[in-house]
Amino acid sequence: MKKDIGTSTIEVNEEGFMTDFSQWNKDIGEELAKEASIHLSPRHWQIIDYIQHEYRKEVPLSIRKIGKSGVVDIKEFYELFPKAPLKTATKIAGVPKPASCI
Amino acid sequence: MYNDTNGEIKKMMIILSKATLENVYAAFVLANGARMEGIEAELFFTFFGLDTVHKRKLKHLHVATVGNPAMHIPTMVGGLPGMESFATTMMKREMKKLDMPDPFEFLCLLKDSGVKLWACKLAMDMFHYTKEDMFEDLDGILTVGEFYNRAHGEGTHILFI
Numbered sequence: 013m014k015k016d017i018g019t020s021t022i023e024v025n026e027e028g029f030m031t032d033f034s035q036w037n038k039d040i041g042e043e044l045a046k047e048a049s050i051h052l053s054p055r056h057w058q059i060i061d062y063i064q065h066e067y068r069k070e071v072p073l074s075i076r077k078i079g080k081s082g083v084v085d086i087k088e089f090y091e092l093f094p095k096a097p098l099k100t101a102t103k104i105a106g107v108p109k110p111a112s113c114i
Numbered sequence: 115m116y117n118d119t120n121g122e123i124k125k126m127m128i129i130l131s132k133a134t135l136e137n138v139y140a141a142f143v144l145a146n147g148a149r150m151e152g153i154e155a156e157l158f159f160t161f162f163g164l165d166t167v168h169k170r171k172l173k174h175l176h177v178a179t180v181g182n183p184a185m186h187i188p189t190m191v192g193g194l195p196g197m198e199s200f201a202t203t204m205m206k207r208e209m210k211k212l213d214m215p216d217p218f219e220f221l222c223l224l225k226d227s228g229v230k231l232w233a234c235k236l237a238m239d240m241f242h243y244t245k246e247d248m249f250e251d252l253d254g255i256l257t258v259g260e261f262y263n264r265a266h267g268e269g270t271h272i273l274f275i
Binding site for chain 2: 077087
């Protein structure tokens with residue numbers, strides 16, 4: 013389905029995850045973060061960059077992998093993206109929701 | 115009484131009473147999965163489940179090969195020497211393939227994810243364990259009443275494993 017966000021229109025699924033990564037840009041990321049009540053700091057952006065980097069390499073993401081990434085530890089990840097960090101961070105990064113149980 | 119939370123789960127209180135590897139993983143995955151969805155989670159280790167947070171014993175958790183029909187190992191064979199360690203090695207290998215951490219790393223992951231870890235007072239007394247025997251990041255030792263008191267509020271679910 014289509015969703016208007018800021019000045020653009022993006023394709024999203026029923027959970028609000030973008031279905032076409034090529035439509036993503038930083039402004040859209042900012043808008044998606046706003047919807048999740050998160051103000052993006054440089055730390056947030058480092059994590060988003062990492063997530064997109066892994067997505068491009070087609071590496072499946074998990075909380076454990078994020079913790080071992082060297083970019084952020086699990087504790088800080090939960091602090092930066094409170095509630096459901098992996099879901100929230102991937103949504104802002106414009107990549108699909110990870111299908112991981114761990 | 116009707117409320118407008120629509121049955122939303124807010125908190126999972128998981129009681130782990132066993133220390134066989136498959137039960138430990140079940141409890142850990144459920145607790146971690148809750149946190150990943152933004153649900154609060156607490157683990158209460160009681161009876162044999164205490165071994166899961168016992169510093170020394172948690173390194174040697176096993177699967178049980180006897181009394182589990184889904185293992186498809188005949189009971190007599192399951193009881194033979196070496197069968198448990200064989201099955202445990204197999205399970206650990208499969209878990210590794212799934213990118214599952216070992217129990218100790220998993221405990222640390224749960225702690226960092228904000229899962230509260232409690233030991234049961236009665237079971238601690240029964241096994242003569244002291245606080246020093248236990249995983250350092252344990253949040254404390256609780257009576258069952260204290261554990262129930264932490265379960266207040268709508269949307270809390272208690273699960274016994």
